[in-house]
Amino acid sequence: MLKVTKFGGSSMADASQCRKVRDIVLSDPSRKVVIVSAAGKSSQDNHKITDLLYLCHAHIKYGMDCSNVFEMIAGRYRKIRDELGLDIDLEPEFVELKHRLEKKDVSEDELVSRGEYFSAKLMAACLGFEFVDAADWVYFKMDGSVDQEASYQALQEKVHGGVVIPGFYGVMPDGNIRTFSRGGSDITGALAAAALDADVYENWTDVSGILMADPRIVENPLPIPEVTYDELRELSYSGAQVLHELTLFPVREKGIPLNIRNTNDPEAPGTMIREKFDGDSDPNRFITGITGKKDFSIVHLSKRGLSNEVGLLRRILSIYERHNISVVYVPNGIDNVSVVIETEAITPKLYTILAEVQQEIRPDTLQVIDKIAVVAAVGRRMSKRPGISGQIFGALGQAGINIRWITQSPDELNIIFGVNNDDFAKAIRVLYDSFAK
């Protein structure tokens, strides 16, 4: 049995959090591969190490002295080391890094990667595990994608006993360090799990799993115990931010379950994410999660005979494609079609696009509706169960919420609808109170 475990910034923020990590890892001998983030924010008056490293680089870029910021970073790691009583000398590496910084001899990517690097050095010493540098096995191709085959093989050759690996970065073919985008340690963990054919990829964070709704909207939402990869994609696509969006692909490809766990509540089972679940632990709850996002715009046009004109829909959509605008939903009627787009994406090009639609499509009416929110009820158990949408829209209707458009994919994994921005939070609360609790 092999569990690959990844601990995020809040789990690495200070010595007491690191002790929790150590206890979690050592409590289970199958937790042999550990990936860590840089130390996160441990209190109101300090900062994420990664943010400080970016700041340090900005100082150097603009010719300013970065000593103070650099000292804050080094000081955080010294403090963790001393409070954990670790016998590891980081000073030579701090001195060398500072020296290279002053000579402008460190790229931004390399500098910010040092947050995870020092975290991993400390955690390896704390656990008595071997340190395996991400630069020795996460191989990027020149186009910035990961060379999975080469990376997997390299890691397989390196892991013999317990190892700690820094997340967030790898190496380019020319030997330079390259980071993933922010939050990218999740991806390193997923790559390690896939490389080693782990039985499970545990992603340890500071919440007891993925929540059924946004806690800023719903008070104390319940965590989702089990969610499929497809459901999670639906949930994250419409707004829920749980994992780095590229995390799922490597583990999903290999059929490895992903378990989101809470370092501060290690007994909680968290959320288990799998391709599919055989039994059903909670058959009465048909909604897995509720999500959504505000600030969409609808460009609505009508044209007599629209549905008889072959290729018209393609012509409409190609206008958006030309402007590199991603179309999110396309609800339509017999002689009308709406294009739903994030307002932020369309605003800079709105008038050009309207002019082109007018000229190329010659609609009878053309209208833009702003301040629209999208809400998605996601749940694999909704499929083939008559009456679900009736219940959902009944509850929303009773609460006086007007629905602007509705979409349900034929796999019945989601029911998505548009409401006015002002009704967004209310719609989510109504769904949660009616069906999730």
Ligand code: ASP
């Ligand atoms: N430390 C990096 C960040 O703050 C990567 C990570 O934590 O996953 O974005």
